[in-house]
Amino acid sequence: MPVLRVKGLCYQQYGPYSFTIEPSQCVSLSGPSGAGKSLMLRAIVDLDVHQGEIYLDDVNCSQMPATRWRRLIGLLPATSQWWFDTVGSHFHSIDNTLLQKTGFESDVMHWQVSRLSQGESQRLGLVRMICNKPRALLLDEPTASLDSNNVELMEALITEYSHEHAAPVLWVSHDRQQTRRISKRYFILDTQGRLTEE
């Protein structure tokens, strides 16, 4: 069962932060912009320089190549980026049931990325990340710019994945109603960079 454990994490002028997220547990993280929420997620996936220890299942981040760590800890940014012409070129393997759950048919793989709406782009970004089979999820306001229909699809898929794979989830969100829906633990990062649990 994967447990995400952060011990004395520091990055730039922020920190140290220590917390543990249990298997299948979803923790929401909110706070004013500029408090370092996105930076915290980037530090946890080892995309930014940081001090302190991060463990998944008692395995330390520094014990494996960063590229493997980033597959194990999936980070979904607020806007997903696409660089090839078609959606399908961004996928190595694709699970059709995942597509259906997010409201797509398998022909979406032939779509041009230039005609994706923001909602489609975010939903497909989530599918793409989940295809890596991450053991823990970090979500950086993944639904901030989406309509309620898209939000519902995303929340359902993330919650289902987290329960099915016992994945710990750290979800950055500003929406009070959303944090109530998705999580039972609430972290708040204030402007001074203090992390408190509500």
Add this chain to the structure above:
Amino acid sequence: MGAIALSPLDLSIAAILVLMLAGSSAWLHLGFGKQVLIASVRTAIQLFLVGYVLNFLFAHVDFYWIAGISMTMFAVAVWEATARQQRKIKGWRSYAINAFSIFISTFTLIVFSLVVIINEYPWYSPQYAIPLLGMMLGNCMTSVAISIDRLTQSLWKERGIIEQRLLLGETKNQATLELRKASVNAGMIPIINAMMTAGIVSLPGMMTGQILAGAPPVEAVKYQILIMFLIAVVTGSGVIIAVWLTLGSLFDKRDRLNLQSMTTDI
């Protein structure tokens, strides 16, 4: 077959044409007039100087003199290659990368071609060493500058995409594959185009010069082919090394993109 020696008057007539070009630039407000005048004066002075230097070298064939001139040419090439990059790695590292990639590719190839292909005694005979080195350095410098400029610009513009790919677990090499290809290609295009159209659309400068100076065309052609091949190899290897080193210093051991080490002014 001798050449007609150009008189000062002949060159002055050509210079007047350049002056007229600069004049029309001023008249049409196109703004390149000053640049073209400075460049023309520099061309005249630099080429005359190098002519006298070569005269001196041919009269005193000495390894240390030739090595000294070669290193001066090399230093200027590195300086120019670095100056032409809009965005570069901060501090001495961009100079070091350009110096290393230009030095390794140019100097190994020049020694090889002088010893194995030209095979003159002594092997550093300035009549061959200096012009060959000049051709190689000039082309290598331009291509390295184009490639690295392309690489750093597109890394900056596409950093969001690179980081997205890293987030999905790609290595720095996977995440920058298309960028690296495009950067290396950008540096290789000038010589590939030159080889593709050589003799059909344009006569290469060196060959033209030789023929004008009275050499038999087929002899000039053989040297031109040699030069083209050497330039292709020297730019290719220089560009590959420079792109590889630049990427290496913009990512760290944990495959993180580190753009803070790049200058931000455009």
